[in-house]
Amino acid sequence: MIELALLSLWLLAAPEQKPAEPGTEVLQYNINWPSGLSLGEAKITASSVSEKGKNLLSFEFNIDAAVPGFAVRDEIRSTATSEFCSASLEKHLSHGTRKTRERTDFNQRARVATRATEKGGKSELPLPACAKDALTFLHYLRSELRQGRLPPPQTVFFGAPYQLRLEYSGTRSMQLGDSMVQADRLKGIVKGAASENRFEIVVARDASRTPLLVSLPLALGTFSMELVQ
Incomplete structure (x- = not known):
């Protein structure tokens, strides 16, 4: 579930005054080995x-x-209301020779999500009020940080439901371009039925709360995603 852990790290950008009309913002990141060598890149886009x-x-x-003999190419899309209540989630995942395509549609009024795969599989999931998929939650998290709040532990959906908990863990200085900036550190845990991932994210103290760096401990070492300037 590496892609779930990565999703749980990152926040999508939105203007402070009009979240329903954010314009388009693209954030580019390098994905690095523990040694610092590049594994590839990730891109996050927000629009209306x-x-x-x-x-x-x-x-x-x-x-x-990619690593030798194994490539990862994932495309994940979601839509949500201006209140950050999910409408849809699509996943097109390619991990080596394994490929997965599925879609989840959220009926917020009935509090039911319908999950369907390209092979005909279909299931329904009960929803809490204003349920959020992983991408929508990350966007919501950034909005909450701008207002000086951290969301409480809650369920997010990435196909299946996952429990996500975040906590504040202090500050640190980071190099951003030619300047040193102060940033906040957040630690997180995301749990599924048979998986658990821990991560740390460093978020700038700027007006838009730009995510700068993510650290993800795995069996091979600590991997990172770093904002490209």
């Missing part, structure tokens, strides 16, 4: 779309990375 007469937030998360 109109679907069935409704203005929605639109988020994308793309990964293009």
Whole structure:
């Protein structure tokens, strides 16, 4: 579940005044080995779309990375209301020879999500009020940080439901371009039915709370994603 851990790290950008009309912002990151060598890159995009007469937030998360003999190319898209209530989540995942395509549609009024795979599989999941997929939650998290708040532990959806908990763990200085900036550190745990990932994210103390660095401990060492300037 590496892609879930990566999703749980990153926040999508949105303007402070009009979250329903964010314009388009693209954030580019390098994915690095513990040694510092590059594995590939990730890109996060936030924009707005109109679907069935409704203005929605639109988020994308793309990964293009590889190790010898194994490539990872993921495309993940979601849409949500201006209140960060999910409308849809699509996953197109390619891990080596394994490929997965699925879509989850959220019926917030009925509090039911319908998950369907390209092979015909279909299931329904109960939802809490204003349920959030992983991408939407990350966007919501950044909005909360701008207001000086950290969301409480809650369920997020990435196909299946996952429990996500974040906590503040202090500050640190980081090099950003030619300047040193002060940033906040957050530690997180994301748990599924048979998986658990821990991570740390460093977020700038700027007006938009830009995510600068993510550290992800795995069996091979601590991997990182770092903002490209």
